[in-house]
Amino acid sequence: MLNTEIDVQLRDIVEGTDADPLEDLARRLLVEIGEDVTRDGLKDTPARYARWWREFTNYDPGTIETLFETTSAGQLVLVSGIEVWSLCEHHLLPFNCSLTIAYQSAEQLLGLSKFARIAHRHAHKLQVQERLVSDIASDIMRITGAQDVAVIGQGEHLCMTMRGIRTSARMTSTSFHGAFAKESTARSELFALVRGV
Incomplete structure (x- = not known):
């Protein structure tokens, strides 16, 4: 279970947005490992993380039975x-x-x-x-x-x-x-x- 301080920090970050669950998960992970999710290098990381997981797991191989x-x-x-x-x-x-x-x-x-x-x-x-x-x-x-x-x-x-x-x-x-x-x-x-x- 995450502590209350982290939960509050994450709530403040995503409040007022239609948060993507995978992006929320990435933000939570970053905070848990001690990162500042608002710093320049990490601001877009949750969105990239979510996009990558969806690209990987929703891969379409096309026609395989020719x-x-x-x-x-x-x-x-x-x-x-x-x-x-x-x-x-x-x-x-x-x-x-x-x-x-x-x-x-x-x-x-x-x-x-x-x-x-x-x-x-x-x-x-x-x-x-x-x-x-x-x-x-x-x-x-x-x-x-x-x-x-x-x-x-x-x-x-x-x-x-x-x-x-x-x-x-x-x-x-x-x-x-x-x-x-x-x-x-x-x-x-x-x-x-x-x-x-």
């Missing part, structure tokens, strides 16, 4: 180097993740830009990396009808880099399905391609 007829079913398709930012749901701190997505085509091919759109769709929410790669794999399977799907994510988490141990590290998580989930030619080919990237 498919094309394949000329050869069973072909390995791999897209790598998809860079996304997300927010750790445990600390509300950002993490970045480099994604590699692979699948063996069934009857249709997914449009190239759709891989990144799907990745961003799942990154723009409170997340953990393990669920991020799993959600992406599920969408690829649902949209393409392919059962052989692999997603590899390598991320740096600021909740570890900026707090706690304060050491940077890369975390790798995977979601393998179908032929990629067991020892197979497809799995060997995937690993060979990933090593070569």
Whole structure:
């Protein structure tokens, strides 16, 4: 519970305005950490804070289900180097993740830009990396009808880099399905391609 002095200060700042709840939250946070929310550098910060949260969580990836007829079913398709930012749901701190997505085509091919759109769709929410790669794999399977799907994510988490141990590290998580989930030619080919990237 915030003390009365802070509550009075915040009430005086927003009194007479149609205050945005996210802006109020930002003001309250700034006051709680000892900042003067009326100083020049911080006057517009609550509005920017509110705008950023809404931009991030209301992200629209556009069309993600564009498919094309394949000329050869069973072909390995791999897209790598998809860079996304997300927010750790445990600390509300950002993490970045480099994604590699692979699948063996069934009857249709997914449009190239759709891989990144799907990745961003799942990154723009409170997340953990393990669920991020799993959600992406599920969408690829649902949209393409392919059962052989692999997603590899390598991320740096600021909740570890900026707090706690304060050491940077890369975390790798995977979601393998179908032929990629067991020892197979497809799995060997995937690993060979990933090593070569």
